[in-house]
Amino acid sequence: NAGVTQTPKFQVLKTGQSMTLQCAQDMNHEYMSWYRQDPGMGLRLIHYSVGAGITDQGEVPNGYNVSRSTTEDFPLRLLSAAPSQTSVYFCASRIRDSSYEQYFGPGTRLTVT
């Protein structure tokens, strides 16, 4: 199994541009989520999904959209990039049971100039 994969690893955007961060998992996990990690801070939840066709907002959803058309994929869309969205983005997945053991991807480092 490849686990959780994320592309791209690095990205530089200009203010106002849009892009999609890709996330895929091959473990048949129902639950997937997106976090952002800023320097000196913990991870903050952006959006999450408990299954295909179901998404919900996390702690910091503004400026981001998600969709979950398949179990495997959970892309994160930046609608109009802002410098405040400069961060490292992590995707995670887990089985939706009583354990919250999440498997994280390697991250995407995004810089918005």
Next chain:
Amino acid sequence: GESVGLHLPTLSVQEGDNSIINCAYSNSASDYFIWYKQESGKGPQFIIDIRSNMDKRQGQRVTVLLNKTVKHLSLQIAATQPGDSAVYFCAENFGNEKLTFGTGTRLTIIP
């Protein structure tokens, strides 16, 4: 509001000694806690978890202690090795689908 925080942002430990990383939480409704390890340039990796109906849980070289009276969580790493150098996060869940993460403690191993 509710928060998950850490007493110390950095911790330096001699190789071979035991490490203790602390975490405070303020939401008494939290029923599940997890410790993650994050090495430089990588995503967080699950270490160990504990439910609120437990006081202690042991894994391989790691022990998590939960003191609900003072809302305190700790991670003990036995015989610390160079490979233990990382940032350690605690996270809590209080009955929904979301995890709330603390800000992390950087553990540095002194050879």
